[in-house]
Amino acid sequence: MNALEVAIARKSYPRERGELVAIEGLDFTVRQGQFACIVGPSGCGKTTLLSIIAGLDRDYQGVVSRNGRNLGMVFQTPRLMPWLSARENVRLAIDPPPRAPGRAEEMLAEMQLEPFLDAFPRQLSGGQQRRVALARAFVNAPDLLLLDEQFLSLDAPTAQHLRELLLSLWARRRPTILFVTHDLREALSLGDRVLFLTAGPARLALDLPLDLPRPRHPDDATIEAMRVRLLESHPDLLRGLTAGGAAESAA
Amino acid sequence: MSGALQVFRNRDFWLRCLSAAALLAVWQIAAAAAASPLLPGPAVVTAALVKLLLHGRLLTDLGISLARVAASFVLAMAIGSAIGIVMGRSRRIDRLFDLWLILGLNIPALVIILLCYVWIGLGEAAAVTAVALNKVPTCAVILREGARAIDRELLQVAEVLRLSWWRRMRKVYLPQLYPYFMSATRAGLALIWKIVLVVELIGRSNGVGFQLGVYFQFFDIANILAYTASFVAVVMAVEAFAIRPLEQSLTRWRA
Numbered sequence: 409m410n411a412l413e414v415a416i417a418r419k420s421y422p423r424e425r426g427e428l429v430a431i432e433g434l435d436f437t438v439r440q441g442q443f444a445c446i447v448g449p450s451g452c453g454k455t456t457l458l459s460i461i462a463g464l465d466r467d468y469q470g471v472v473s474r475n476g477r478n479l480g481m482v483f484q485t486p487r488l489m490p491w492l493s494a495r496e497n498v499r500l501a502i503d504p505p506p507r508a509p510g511r512a513e514e515m516l517a518e519m520q521l522e523p524f525l526d527a528f529p530r531q532l533s534g535g536q537q538r539r540v541a542l543a544r545a546f547v548n549a550p551d552l553l554l555l556d557e558q559f560l561s562l563d564a565p566t567a568q569h570l571r572e573l574l575l576s577l578w579a580r581r582r583p584t585i586l587f588v589t590h591d592l593r594e595a596l597s598l599g600d601r602v603l604f605l606t607a608g609p610a611r612l613a614l615d616l617p618l619d620l621p622r623p624r625h626p627d628d629a630t631i632e633a634m635r636v637r638l639l640e641s642h643p644d645l646l647r648g649l650t651a652g653g654a655a656e657s658a659a
Numbered sequence: 660m661s662g663a664l665q666v667f668r669n670r671d672f673w674l675r676c677l678s679a680a681a682l683l684a685v686w687q688i689a690a691a692a693a694a695s696p697l698l699p700g701p702a703v704v705t706a707a708l709v710k711l712l713l714h715g716r717l718l719t720d721l722g723i724s725l726a727r728v729a730a731s732f733v734l735a736m737a738i739g740s741a742i743g744i745v746m747g748r749s750r751r752i753d754r755l756f757d758l759w760l761i762l763g764l765n766i767p768a769l770v771i772i773l774l775c776y777v778w779i780g781l782g783e784a785a786a787v788t789a790v791a792l793n794k795v796p797t798c799a800v801i802l803r804e805g806a807r808a809i810d811r812e813l814l815q816v817a818e819v820l821r822l823s824w825w826r827r828m829r830k831v832y833l834p835q836l837y838p839y840f841m842s843a844t845r846a847g848l849a850l851i852w853k854i855v856l857v858v859e860l861i862g863r864s865n866g867v868g869f870q871l872g873v874y875f876q877f878f879d880i881a882n883i884l885a886y887t888a889s890f891v892a893v894v895m896a897v898e899a900f901a902i903r904p905l906e907q908s909l910t911r912w913r914a
Binding site: 462463464479480481483485487489490491492493496500501503505528530544 | 820821822826912
Protein backbone atom coordinates (compact mmCIF):
# COMPACT_ATOMS: atom_id res chain seq x y z
CA MET A 409 0.00 0.00 0.00
CA ASN A 410 1.21 3.48 -0.77
CA ALA A 411 1.62 5.82 2.15
CA LEU A 412 2.31 8.77 -0.08
CA GLU A 413 1.57 9.66 -3.69
CA VAL A 414 3.22 12.75 -5.10
CA ALA A 415 2.42 14.24 -8.48
CA ILE A 416 3.54 17.84 -8.57
CA ALA A 417 3.14 19.35 -12.01
CA ARG A 418 4.69 22.66 -11.14
CA LYS A 419 5.70 24.77 -8.19
CA SER A 420 7.17 28.20 -8.69
CA TYR A 421 8.01 31.27 -6.66
CA PRO A 422 7.38 34.77 -7.96
CA ARG A 423 10.56 36.75 -8.51
CA GLU A 424 11.13 40.35 -9.49
CA ARG A 425 11.40 39.31 -13.10
CA GLY A 426 9.26 36.34 -13.92
CA GLU A 427 9.37 33.40 -11.58
CA LEU A 428 11.64 30.74 -10.18
CA VAL A 429 10.47 27.23 -10.97
CA ALA A 430 11.37 25.06 -7.99
CA ILE A 431 9.69 21.81 -9.00
CA GLU A 432 8.42 20.64 -12.36
CA GLY A 433 6.89 17.29 -13.21
CA LEU A 434 7.89 15.41 -10.08
CA ASP A 435 6.05 12.09 -9.63
CA PHE A 436 6.73 9.30 -7.16
CA THR A 437 5.02 7.09 -4.60
CA VAL A 438 6.32 5.74 -1.32
CA ARG A 439 5.24 2.42 0.14
CA GLN A 440 3.96 2.09 3.69
CA GLY A 441 6.82 1.68 6.13
CA GLN A 442 9.52 2.47 3.61
CA PHE A 443 12.58 4.53 4.50
CA ALA A 444 13.05 6.71 1.43
CA CYS A 445 15.89 9.16 1.11
CA ILE A 446 15.64 12.13 -1.20
CA VAL A 447 18.94 13.37 -2.52
CA GLY A 448 19.58 16.42 -4.60
CA PRO A 449 21.92 19.36 -4.83
CA SER A 450 21.44 22.20 -2.37
CA GLY A 451 18.71 24.59 -3.38
CA CYS A 452 17.07 22.15 -5.76
CA GLY A 453 13.68 22.36 -4.06
CA LYS A 454 13.89 19.55 -1.51
CA THR A 455 12.66 21.70 1.36
CA THR A 456 9.89 23.04 -0.87
CA LEU A 457 8.87 19.46 -1.62
CA LEU A 458 8.62 18.64 2.09
CA SER A 459 6.59 21.80 2.77
CA ILE A 460 4.13 20.77 0.08
CA ILE A 461 3.85 17.21 1.42
CA ALA A 462 3.38 18.54 4.95
CA GLY A 463 0.58 20.80 3.78
CA LEU A 464 2.44 23.98 4.75
CA ASP A 465 2.57 25.13 1.14
CA ARG A 466 -0.67 24.78 -0.82
CA ASP A 467 0.31 27.04 -3.67
CA TYR A 468 1.32 24.48 -6.32
CA GLN A 469 -0.10 22.63 -9.30
CA GLY A 470 -0.59 18.93 -8.84
CA VAL A 471 -1.80 16.40 -6.35
CA VAL A 472 -0.24 15.07 -3.18
CA SER A 473 -2.15 12.45 -1.24
CA ARG A 474 -1.15 11.06 2.10
CA ASN A 475 -2.49 7.90 3.58
CA GLY A 476 -2.80 8.01 7.33
CA ARG A 477 -3.53 10.84 9.61
CA ASN A 478 -0.53 11.44 11.78
CA LEU A 479 2.24 13.45 10.24
CA GLY A 480 5.55 14.12 11.92
CA MET A 481 7.99 16.66 10.60
CA VAL A 482 11.50 17.50 11.70
CA PHE A 483 12.70 20.72 10.18
CA GLN A 484 16.21 21.61 9.10
CA THR A 485 16.73 23.41 12.41
CA PRO A 486 15.16 22.01 15.60
CA ARG A 487 12.57 24.82 15.84
CA LEU A 488 11.85 24.25 19.52
CA MET A 489 9.87 26.83 21.43
CA PRO A 490 12.61 28.55 23.44
CA TRP A 491 10.17 29.40 26.26
CA LEU A 492 9.12 25.78 26.78
CA SER A 493 11.21 23.12 28.52
CA ALA A 494 12.19 19.96 26.65
CA ARG A 495 9.26 18.17 28.26
CA GLU A 496 6.79 20.93 27.39
CA ASN A 497 8.06 21.07 23.84
CA VAL A 498 7.28 17.40 23.35
CA ARG A 499 3.95 17.69 25.18
CA LEU A 500 2.98 20.43 22.78
CA ALA A 501 2.55 17.75 20.13
CA ILE A 502 0.09 15.76 22.24
CA ASP A 503 -3.57 16.58 21.88
CA PRO A 504 -5.29 16.96 24.28
CA PRO A 505 -2.43 18.18 26.48
CA PRO A 506 -1.63 15.51 29.09
CA ARG A 507 -2.07 16.32 32.76
CA ALA A 508 0.12 13.57 34.15
CA PRO A 509 3.62 12.60 33.06
CA GLY A 510 3.56 9.90 30.43
CA ARG A 511 4.23 9.70 26.72
CA ALA A 512 6.34 12.83 26.44
CA GLU A 513 8.64 11.73 29.24
CA GLU A 514 8.92 8.19 27.87
CA MET A 515 9.77 9.52 24.43
CA LEU A 516 12.46 11.79 25.85
CA ALA A 517 13.83 8.91 27.89
CA GLU A 518 14.09 6.89 24.68
CA MET A 519 16.17 9.74 23.32
CA GLN A 520 18.36 9.50 26.43
CA LEU A 521 17.25 12.94 27.50
CA GLU A 522 15.91 12.00 30.91
CA PRO A 523 18.26 14.34 32.82
CA PHE A 524 17.13 17.27 30.66
CA LEU A 525 13.36 17.05 30.97
CA ASP A 526 13.04 20.51 32.45
CA ALA A 527 15.89 22.18 30.60
CA PHE A 528 15.10 24.98 28.20
CA PRO A 529 16.36 24.63 24.61
CA ARG A 530 18.98 27.31 25.22
CA GLN A 531 20.57 25.08 27.84
CA LEU A 532 20.83 22.11 25.48
CA SER A 533 23.52 21.32 22.92
CA GLY A 534 22.72 21.21 19.21
CA GLY A 535 22.52 17.42 19.24
CA GLN A 536 20.27 17.41 22.29
CA GLN A 537 17.96 19.96 20.69
CA ARG A 538 17.71 17.72 17.62
CA ARG A 539 16.78 14.79 19.82
CA VAL A 540 14.01 16.85 21.45
CA ALA A 541 12.76 17.75 17.96
CA LEU A 542 12.83 14.06 17.00
CA ALA A 543 10.96 13.17 20.19
CA ARG A 544 8.35 15.80 19.37
CA ALA A 545 7.88 14.31 15.91
CA PHE A 546 7.75 10.71 17.17
CA VAL A 547 5.54 11.18 20.21
CA ASN A 548 2.35 10.99 18.15
CA ALA A 549 3.42 7.72 16.50
CA PRO A 550 3.31 9.31 13.03
CA ASP A 551 2.40 7.24 9.96
CA LEU A 552 4.55 9.51 7.86
CA LEU A 553 7.68 11.25 9.05
CA LEU A 554 9.40 13.98 7.06
CA LEU A 555 12.98 14.83 7.96
CA ASP A 556 14.83 17.73 6.39
CA GLU A 557 18.66 17.78 6.25
CA GLN A 558 18.85 16.52 9.78
CA PHE A 559 22.33 15.71 10.86
CA LEU A 560 24.62 17.64 8.55
CA SER A 561 25.41 20.46 10.94
CA LEU A 562 26.53 18.13 13.71
CA ASP A 563 29.92 16.59 14.35
CA ALA A 564 30.31 13.13 12.82
CA PRO A 565 29.94 10.95 15.98
CA THR A 566 26.85 12.87 17.18
CA ALA A 567 25.33 12.67 13.72
CA GLN A 568 25.97 8.92 13.53
CA HIS A 569 24.50 8.41 16.99
CA LEU A 570 21.34 10.23 15.96
CA ARG A 571 21.13 8.24 12.72
CA GLU A 572 21.23 5.03 14.72
CA LEU A 573 18.60 6.39 17.09
CA LEU A 574 16.38 7.25 14.15
CA LEU A 575 16.85 3.80 12.63
CA SER A 576 16.01 2.05 15.88
CA LEU A 577 12.84 4.11 16.27
CA TRP A 578 11.93 3.36 12.69
CA ALA A 579 12.60 -0.36 13.16
CA ARG A 580 10.28 -0.50 16.14
CA ARG A 581 7.43 1.68 14.93
CA ARG A 582 7.72 1.44 11.17
CA PRO A 583 6.52 4.83 10.08
CA THR A 584 7.02 5.77 6.45
CA ILE A 585 10.04 8.03 6.34
CA LEU A 586 11.01 10.63 3.80
CA PHE A 587 14.54 11.72 4.60
CA VAL A 588 15.94 14.67 2.68
CA THR A 589 19.69 15.15 2.44
CA HIS A 590 22.33 16.37 0.05
CA ASP A 591 24.87 13.90 1.37
CA LEU A 592 24.89 10.82 -0.85
CA ARG A 593 26.73 8.62 1.65
CA GLU A 594 24.24 9.47 4.37
CA ALA A 595 21.38 8.54 2.05
CA LEU A 596 23.01 5.27 1.05
CA SER A 597 23.65 4.33 4.66
CA LEU A 598 20.07 5.00 5.79
CA GLY A 599 17.48 4.27 3.15
CA ASP A 600 15.63 1.37 1.57
CA ARG A 601 15.51 3.52 -1.47
CA VAL A 602 17.12 6.70 -2.73
CA LEU A 603 15.30 9.18 -4.94
CA PHE A 604 17.65 11.50 -6.82
CA LEU A 605 16.39 14.92 -7.81
CA THR A 606 17.83 17.12 -10.52
CA ALA A 607 19.17 20.59 -9.83
CA GLY A 608 16.21 23.00 -9.88
CA PRO A 609 13.61 22.75 -11.13
CA ALA A 610 13.47 19.48 -9.23
CA ARG A 611 12.52 16.40 -11.21
CA LEU A 612 13.08 12.74 -10.50
CA ALA A 613 16.45 11.81 -11.98
CA LEU A 614 16.92 8.31 -10.63
CA ASP A 615 14.98 5.98 -8.37
CA LEU A 616 17.41 3.61 -6.73
CA PRO A 617 16.19 0.70 -4.59
CA LEU A 618 18.72 -0.34 -1.95
CA ASP A 619 18.90 -3.83 -0.63
CA LEU A 620 21.87 -3.59 1.69
CA PRO A 621 22.01 -5.28 5.09
CA ARG A 622 21.90 -3.12 8.20
CA PRO A 623 23.57 -1.80 10.21
CA ARG A 624 25.48 0.33 7.78
CA HIS A 625 27.76 3.24 8.33
CA PRO A 626 28.36 6.16 5.95
CA ASP A 627 32.07 5.30 5.97
CA ASP A 628 31.60 1.59 5.14
CA ALA A 629 33.56 0.30 2.17
CA THR A 630 30.39 -0.98 0.46
CA ILE A 631 28.74 2.43 0.76
CA GLU A 632 31.81 4.16 -0.58
CA ALA A 633 32.08 1.68 -3.46
CA MET A 634 28.45 2.19 -4.29
CA ARG A 635 28.87 5.94 -4.25
CA VAL A 636 31.85 5.79 -6.58
CA ARG A 637 29.98 3.48 -8.95
CA LEU A 638 26.99 5.81 -8.99
CA LEU A 639 29.14 8.84 -9.66
CA GLU A 640 30.79 7.01 -12.55
CA SER A 641 27.59 5.81 -14.13
CA HIS A 642 25.69 9.09 -13.64
CA PRO A 643 28.31 11.83 -13.69
CA ASP A 644 25.93 14.63 -14.67
CA LEU A 645 23.12 13.52 -12.47
CA LEU A 646 24.90 13.86 -9.21
CA ARG A 647 26.89 16.98 -9.87
CA GLY A 648 26.58 19.37 -6.99
CA LEU A 649 26.24 16.76 -4.28
CA THR A 650 28.67 16.93 -1.42
CA ALA A 651 30.76 13.85 -0.93
CA GLY A 652 31.19 13.99 2.79
CA GLY A 653 29.10 15.25 5.66
CA ALA A 654 30.32 18.80 5.27
CA ALA A 655 28.06 21.31 6.92
CA GLU A 656 26.23 23.43 4.46
CA SER A 657 23.38 25.80 4.93
CA ALA A 658 20.85 25.24 2.22
CA ALA A 659 18.59 28.11 1.29
CA MET B 660 28.68 31.22 42.78
CA SER B 661 25.62 32.01 44.88
CA GLY B 662 27.89 33.27 47.67
CA ALA B 663 29.60 35.68 45.33
CA LEU B 664 26.21 36.81 44.09
CA GLN B 665 25.09 37.45 47.66
CA VAL B 666 28.06 39.74 48.34
CA PHE B 667 27.44 41.57 45.10
CA ARG B 668 23.80 42.03 46.00
CA ASN B 669 24.72 43.28 49.44
CA ARG B 670 27.14 45.83 48.08
CA ASP B 671 24.52 46.91 45.59
CA PHE B 672 22.02 47.29 48.39
CA TRP B 673 24.35 49.42 50.49
CA LEU B 674 25.20 51.63 47.55
CA ARG B 675 21.51 52.28 47.07
CA CYS B 676 21.10 53.14 50.76
CA LEU B 677 24.03 55.50 50.54
CA SER B 678 22.53 57.14 47.49
CA ALA B 679 19.18 57.65 49.23
CA ALA B 680 20.90 59.09 52.30
CA ALA B 681 22.86 61.50 50.10
CA LEU B 682 19.64 62.68 48.49
CA LEU B 683 18.07 63.31 51.90
CA ALA B 684 21.20 65.17 53.01
CA VAL B 685 21.17 67.44 49.96
CA TRP B 686 17.49 68.14 50.56
CA GLN B 687 18.08 68.89 54.25
CA ILE B 688 20.98 71.24 53.52
CA ALA B 689 19.04 73.07 50.81
CA ALA B 690 16.04 73.45 53.12
CA ALA B 691 18.21 74.75 55.94
CA ALA B 692 19.89 77.23 53.64
CA ALA B 693 16.59 78.45 52.20
CA ALA B 694 14.88 78.57 55.59
CA SER B 695 11.52 79.15 53.91
CA PRO B 696 8.13 77.42 54.04
CA LEU B 697 8.44 77.16 50.25
CA LEU B 698 11.20 74.57 50.68
CA PRO B 699 10.36 72.44 53.73
CA GLY B 700 12.93 69.91 54.91
CA PRO B 701 12.47 66.12 55.19
CA ALA B 702 11.28 66.30 58.79
CA VAL B 703 8.50 68.79 58.04
CA VAL B 704 7.34 66.76 55.02
CA THR B 705 7.39 63.53 57.04
CA ALA B 706 5.28 65.18 59.73
CA ALA B 707 2.82 66.40 57.08
CA LEU B 708 2.71 62.90 55.60
CA VAL B 709 1.93 61.28 58.94
CA LYS B 710 -0.80 63.82 59.59
CA LEU B 711 -2.32 63.23 56.16
CA LEU B 712 -2.22 59.47 56.67
CA LEU B 713 -3.91 59.70 60.05
CA HIS B 714 -6.44 62.46 59.52
CA GLY B 715 -6.43 63.53 55.89
CA ARG B 716 -7.90 62.00 52.73
CA LEU B 717 -4.54 60.90 51.35
CA LEU B 718 -5.40 57.21 51.25
CA THR B 719 -8.76 57.88 49.60
CA ASP B 720 -7.12 60.10 46.99
CA LEU B 721 -4.39 57.56 46.34
CA GLY B 722 -6.97 54.83 45.94
CA ILE B 723 -9.02 56.88 43.49
CA SER B 724 -5.96 57.81 41.41
CA LEU B 725 -4.79 54.20 41.38
CA ALA B 726 -8.20 53.01 40.24
CA ARG B 727 -8.07 55.51 37.35
CA VAL B 728 -4.55 54.36 36.48
CA ALA B 729 -5.65 50.73 36.49
CA ALA B 730 -8.78 51.32 34.39
CA SER B 731 -7.05 53.40 31.74
CA PHE B 732 -4.04 51.07 31.68
CA VAL B 733 -6.16 48.00 31.00
CA LEU B 734 -8.20 49.86 28.39
CA ALA B 735 -5.15 51.27 26.63
CA MET B 736 -3.24 47.97 26.65
CA ALA B 737 -6.20 46.06 25.24
CA ILE B 738 -6.97 48.53 22.46
CA GLY B 739 -3.36 49.45 21.72
CA SER B 740 -2.20 45.82 21.55
CA ALA B 741 -5.05 44.85 19.27
CA ILE B 742 -4.31 47.74 16.89
CA GLY B 743 -0.58 47.06 16.99
CA ILE B 744 -0.90 43.32 16.33
CA VAL B 745 -3.30 43.84 13.43
CA MET B 746 -1.01 46.48 11.90
CA GLY B 747 2.06 44.33 12.42
CA ARG B 748 0.46 41.37 10.67
CA SER B 749 -0.88 43.12 7.62
CA ARG B 750 1.29 45.38 5.53
CA ARG B 751 -1.74 46.90 3.85
CA ILE B 752 -3.53 47.82 7.07
CA ASP B 753 -0.23 49.16 8.36
CA ARG B 754 0.15 51.48 5.37
CA LEU B 755 -3.48 52.53 5.67
CA PHE B 756 -3.34 53.55 9.32
CA ASP B 757 0.29 54.47 9.82
CA LEU B 758 -0.49 58.16 9.44
CA TRP B 759 -3.22 57.93 12.09
CA LEU B 760 -0.74 56.38 14.46
CA ILE B 761 1.87 59.07 13.86
CA LEU B 762 -0.80 61.69 14.42
CA GLY B 763 -1.86 60.00 17.66
CA LEU B 764 1.72 59.87 18.87
CA ASN B 765 2.22 63.57 18.30
CA ILE B 766 -0.97 65.13 19.63
CA PRO B 767 -0.05 66.78 22.96
CA ALA B 768 -1.48 64.97 25.96
CA LEU B 769 -3.11 68.17 27.16
CA VAL B 770 -5.08 68.56 23.90
CA ILE B 771 -6.45 65.03 24.21
CA ILE B 772 -7.45 65.71 27.81
CA LEU B 773 -9.21 68.96 27.00
CA LEU B 774 -11.04 67.49 24.02
CA CYS B 775 -12.19 64.47 26.02
CA TYR B 776 -13.64 66.71 28.73
CA VAL B 777 -15.31 68.88 26.11
CA TRP B 778 -16.72 66.06 24.01
CA ILE B 779 -17.51 63.45 26.64
CA GLY B 780 -18.27 65.74 29.56
CA LEU B 781 -16.56 66.44 32.86
CA GLY B 782 -16.91 62.91 34.22
CA GLU B 783 -15.11 59.74 35.09
CA ALA B 784 -15.55 58.31 31.59
CA ALA B 785 -13.84 61.30 30.02
CA ALA B 786 -10.98 61.15 32.54
CA VAL B 787 -10.24 57.45 31.96
CA THR B 788 -10.66 57.80 28.18
CA ALA B 789 -8.28 60.74 28.08
CA VAL B 790 -5.56 58.87 29.94
CA ALA B 791 -6.07 55.71 27.87
CA LEU B 792 -6.04 57.59 24.56
CA ASN B 793 -2.68 59.09 25.42
CA LYS B 794 -1.18 55.66 25.77
CA VAL B 795 -2.88 53.72 22.96
CA PRO B 796 -0.52 54.89 20.17
CA THR B 797 2.68 54.08 22.09
CA CYS B 798 1.37 50.66 22.96
CA ALA B 799 0.29 50.05 19.37
CA VAL B 800 3.72 51.00 18.02
CA ILE B 801 5.51 48.63 20.41
CA LEU B 802 3.17 45.70 19.72
CA ARG B 803 3.34 46.34 15.98
CA GLU B 804 7.09 45.84 16.23
CA GLY B 805 6.43 42.59 18.09
CA ALA B 806 3.93 41.28 15.57
CA ARG B 807 6.36 42.04 12.76
CA ALA B 808 9.06 40.04 14.50
CA ILE B 809 6.91 36.91 14.88
CA ASP B 810 8.88 33.85 13.84
CA ARG B 811 7.02 32.21 10.96
CA GLU B 812 9.06 29.06 11.32
CA LEU B 813 7.61 28.45 14.77
CA LEU B 814 4.11 29.06 13.43
CA GLN B 815 4.80 26.36 10.83
CA VAL B 816 5.64 23.99 13.66
CA ALA B 817 2.27 24.82 15.22
CA GLU B 818 0.62 24.09 11.88
CA VAL B 819 2.34 20.73 11.45
CA LEU B 820 1.39 19.82 15.02
CA ARG B 821 -2.19 20.88 14.24
CA LEU B 822 -2.49 22.91 17.40
CA SER B 823 -5.87 24.33 18.24
CA TRP B 824 -6.21 28.10 17.91
CA TRP B 825 -6.06 28.58 21.66
CA ARG B 826 -2.94 26.46 22.17
CA ARG B 827 -1.21 28.08 19.23
CA MET B 828 -1.87 31.48 20.77
CA ARG B 829 -0.85 30.50 24.27
CA LYS B 830 2.22 28.38 23.54
CA VAL B 831 3.57 29.69 20.24
CA TYR B 832 2.26 33.14 19.32
CA LEU B 833 1.84 35.14 22.51
CA PRO B 834 5.13 34.09 24.15
CA GLN B 835 6.88 35.78 21.26
CA LEU B 836 5.03 38.99 22.15
CA TYR B 837 5.65 38.87 25.91
CA PRO B 838 8.81 41.01 25.79
CA TYR B 839 6.87 43.59 23.81
CA PHE B 840 3.94 43.45 26.22
CA MET B 841 6.39 44.04 29.04
CA SER B 842 8.00 47.05 27.43
CA ALA B 843 4.57 48.45 26.52
CA THR B 844 3.57 47.98 30.16
CA ARG B 845 6.65 49.78 31.40
CA ALA B 846 6.43 52.66 28.93
CA GLY B 847 2.68 52.83 29.41
CA LEU B 848 2.70 52.99 33.19
CA ALA B 849 5.42 55.62 33.20
CA LEU B 850 3.22 57.75 30.95
CA ILE B 851 -0.06 57.02 32.72
CA TRP B 852 1.26 57.83 36.21
CA LYS B 853 2.05 61.31 34.97
CA ILE B 854 -0.96 62.01 32.82
CA VAL B 855 -3.54 60.81 35.33
CA LEU B 856 -2.56 63.63 37.69
CA VAL B 857 -2.98 66.25 34.98
CA VAL B 858 -6.39 64.84 34.11
CA GLU B 859 -7.42 65.03 37.76
CA LEU B 860 -6.06 68.53 38.13
CA ILE B 861 -8.08 69.78 35.18
CA GLY B 862 -11.41 68.08 35.55
CA ARG B 863 -11.92 65.98 38.67
CA SER B 864 -12.75 66.84 42.27
CA ASN B 865 -10.80 64.03 43.91
CA GLY B 866 -7.61 62.06 43.45
CA VAL B 867 -3.98 62.97 43.97
CA GLY B 868 -3.89 65.41 41.04
CA PHE B 869 -6.91 67.35 42.27
CA GLN B 870 -5.50 67.57 45.80
CA LEU B 871 -2.13 68.77 44.51
CA GLY B 872 -3.99 71.55 42.71
CA VAL B 873 -5.71 72.58 45.93
CA TYR B 874 -2.45 72.70 47.87
CA PHE B 875 -0.85 74.61 45.01
CA GLN B 876 -3.44 77.36 45.42
CA PHE B 877 -2.37 77.72 49.06
CA PHE B 878 1.33 77.35 48.26
CA ASP B 879 1.29 74.47 50.73
CA ILE B 880 4.54 72.87 49.63
CA ALA B 881 4.86 70.49 52.61
CA ASN B 882 1.57 68.77 51.72
CA ILE B 883 2.41 68.79 48.01
CA LEU B 884 5.65 66.97 48.75
CA ALA B 885 3.91 64.60 51.15
CA TYR B 886 1.40 63.65 48.46
CA THR B 887 4.21 63.33 45.93
CA ALA B 888 6.24 61.06 48.19
CA SER B 889 3.32 58.74 48.83
CA PHE B 890 2.47 58.59 45.12
CA VAL B 891 6.08 57.84 44.17
CA ALA B 892 6.18 55.14 46.85
CA VAL B 893 3.13 53.47 45.33
CA VAL B 894 4.61 53.63 41.82
CA MET B 895 7.86 52.07 43.01
CA ALA B 896 6.01 49.37 44.93
CA VAL B 897 4.00 48.43 41.84
CA GLU B 898 7.22 48.21 39.84
CA ALA B 899 9.00 46.10 42.46
CA PHE B 900 6.18 43.79 43.52
CA ALA B 901 4.11 43.43 40.36
CA ILE B 902 6.00 44.29 37.20
CA ARG B 903 9.45 42.95 37.94
CA PRO B 904 8.27 39.54 39.25
CA LEU B 905 5.93 39.23 36.26
CA GLU B 906 8.77 40.00 33.87
CA GLN B 907 11.06 37.53 35.61
CA SER B 908 8.53 34.74 35.37
CA LEU B 909 7.90 35.46 31.69
CA THR B 910 11.58 35.54 30.73
CA ARG B 911 12.71 32.65 32.93
CA TRP B 912 13.72 30.64 29.86
CA ARG B 913 16.37 33.16 28.86
CA ALA B 914 18.46 32.59 31.97
